[in-house]
Amino acid sequence: MSQINQIPDFLGMAEQLKVDLQMDAEIMGMDFIHQNFYDEGWHGAAYESWETRKQSSTYNLLRVTNYLFNSINVSSSSVEQVVFEADAPYAEIHNSGGILNIPVTKRSRKFFWAMFKATGDKKWKWMALTKKERFTIKMDKRQFMGDSPSFDKQWDAHVINEILTRFKRL
Incomplete structure (x- = not known):
């Protein structure tokens, strides 16, 4: 068959x-x-x-x-x-890293003071009292996609x- x-x-x-x-x-x-x-x-x-x-x-x-x-x-x-x-x-x-320029505003200074009162960490006090108009922050590259x-x-x-x-x- x-x-x-x-x-x-x-x-x-x-x-x-x-x-x-x-x-x-x-x-x-x-x-x-x-x-x-x-x-x-x-x-x-x-x-x-x-x-x-x-x-x-x-x-x-x-x-x-x-x-x-x-x-x-x-x-x-x-x-x-x-x-x-x-x-x-x-x-x-x-993902790619870079540099951020963050303006220091009245609102951010209030936040820094609030954080200083909450934590007692002096870095917040110095951030609130800074004469700088901008913070420059370097972000490391932490790639997760591509x-x-x-x-x-x-x-x-x-x-x-x-x-x-x-x-x-x-």
């Missing part, structure tokens, strides 16, 4: 693979970005640890309120592109594995 094999719907399989890989890219990308927060460093070509704070603290870097961590979103306008964005207004300065050869390698391996797994099911 002869048996007739059905020709698989390769076009349908390819379309389903694209949809599934888009969901996988969103999940793996978010996991990768969040892992950078947990590890307090950037997994690029090699792992680069973030600069430590000048003043010691008991909390993780960039994780005091988790506002930046939770502001990361993924948007996929089409099947071909997955875009990750951080909605926090200070996300870019943390192009990563490490992630690209993981993604390529995942895609190849998905393709091979689906062909083995035929």
